[in-house]
Amino acid sequence: MAILSVRDLRAYYRTEAYGISRTVHAVDGVSFDLHPDEIYGVAGESSCGKSTLIKVISGNVKPPLKAYSGSVEYDNGLQKVDMLTISPEEMRRNIRWKEISYVMQGSMSVLNPVRKIIKTFEDIVESHRGIQDKKVFREQVEAHINRLGLPTDVLNAYPHQLSGGMRQRVAIALATMFQPRLIIADEPTTALDVVVQRGVLQMLKEIQAESKNTVLLVTHDMAVHANVADRVMIMYAGRIVEEAPTKTIFKSPLHPYTKHLISSLPMIGVRTTKTSLRGSPPNLANPPSGCRFHPRCPLAMEVCRTEIPEMVDVESRHRVACHLVKGGAL
Numbered sequence: 001m002a003i004l005s006v007r008d009l010r011a012y013y014r015t016e017a018y019g020i021s022r023t024v025h026a027v028d029g030v031s032f033d034l035h036p037d038e039i040y041g042v043a044g045e046s047s048c049g050k051s052t053l054i055k056v057i058s059g060n061v062k063p064p065l066k067a068y069s070g071s072v073e074y075d076n077g078l079q080k081v082d083m084l085t086i087s088p089e090e091m092r093r094n095i096r097w098k099e100i101s102y103v104m105q106g107s108m109s110v111l112n113p114v115r116k117i118i119k120t121f122e123d124i125v126e127s128h129r130g131i132q133d134k135k136v137f138r139e140q141v142e143a144h145i146n147r148l149g150l151p152t153d154v155l156n157a158y159p160h161q162l163s164g165g166m167r168q169r170v171a172i173a174l175a176t177m178f179q180p181r182l183i184i185a186d187e188p189t190t191a192l193d194v195v196v197q198r199g200v201l202q203m204l205k206e207i208q209a210e211s212k213n214t215v216l217l218v219t220h221d222m223a224v225h226a227n228v229a230d231r232v233m234i235m236y237a238g239r240i241v242e243e244a245p246t247k248t249i250f251k252s253p254l255h256p257y258t259k260h261l262i263s264s265l266p267m268i269g270v271r272t273t274k275t276s277l278r279g280s281p282p283n284l285a286n287p288p289s290g291c292r293f294h295p296r297c298p299l300a301m302e303v304c305r306t307e308i309p310e311m312v313d314v315e316s317r318h319r320v321a322c323h324l325v326k327g328g329a330l
């Protein structure tokens with residue numbers, strides 16, 4: 001059973017400047033499922049559409065972004081929710097924090113700079129069910145943050161009094177307080193140094209192992225996926241090019257772009273052929289025809305320029321969109 005099903009999703013930014021309209025094809029025909037009790041990684045270089053994908057699946061679509069086609073269905077086993085048509089009111093009342101919560105790169109976006117941390121916890125509860133007893137609630141929050149290894153006194157601090165790593169841990173504590181089934185994290189550790197990053201990721205991993213919920217982890221950093229994700233999806237220019245269990249992605253990547261990502265990682269004990277990548281990421285206002293990777297692909301053929309490669313299952317949980325894979329050459 002999938003907790004979230006995304007089918008053939010297309011979401012574009014349509015902007016108008018000096019009488020010229022521009023359409024950025026940020027998410028263009030994306031399909032995947034998230035399952036209970038897994039950490040699913042979304043990888044791909046900057047501007048490939050990762051954050052846009054998250055905005056759409058979490059019901060945060062605002063102009064100039066618009067979902068043009070496809071579907072996003074959240075299914076908690078009791079109710080199905082169409083995430084493309086859900087109202088902000090329904091989202092606030094029934095879904096956010098309790099069913100789906102997010103952790104963003106800049107934790108300040110969720111923490112109010114002029115309010116103590118405990119107040120942010122209180123504000124969230126007030127917004128969907130109200131607090132019966134403040135003292136009891138504070139005890140619950142204390143128990144929760146202590147379980148995550150955070151000291152009680154962070155609750156009395158203002159966000160600016162905490163380090164970046166500590167703020168990000170608080171953001172994760174907030175996102176997990178009400179035991180949501182799905183936690184979406186967009187580059188949660190990108191701004192942090194490596195040691196702090198490791199601690200924050202460990203915390204996220206432990207929470208998932210304990211609560212058995214689903215984590216959708218977006219980061220361009222393949223090393224993070226290697227350490228944390230159960231499955232990984234690779235995006236390139238608004239499309240999925242490969243998806244597989246993490247071990248498979250790192251040990252036997254098939255798509256030339258995935259191979260490039262893996263081979264540029266310094267990893268001990270993993271042997272891959274180095275592929276050099278020419279050119280730069282495509283402009284999504286005018287994406288290349290056929291396979292969007294073709295201008296940079298060292299193996300591109302004539303067909304790659306004209307035909308979009310379809311997604312092919314190479315094994316039960318490994319799928320790839322490349323003409324060479326479909327033809328059996330890779």
Ligand SMILES: Nc1ncnc2c1ncn2[C@@H]1O[C@H](COP(=O)(O)OP(=O)(O)O)[C@@H](O)[C@H]1O
Pocket residue numbers: 013015024026044045046047048049050051052053064284
């Ligand atoms: N508000 C916006 N208006 C127009 N284009 C945007 C906007 N936000 C993002 N984009 C464009 O959409 C594409 C995907 O961006 P994004 O989803 O942020 O990628 P990623 O998270 O992978 O770095 C990029 O080309 C980016 O420039």
Ligand code: SF4
Pocket residue numbers: 255256257291292293294297298299300301304309321322323324325
């Ligand atoms: S479809 Fe063609 S251009 Fe695209 S990755 Fe495969 S070989 Fe390269």
Ligand SMILES: [Mg+2]
Pocket residue numbers: 050051052187
């Ligand atoms: Mg992003």
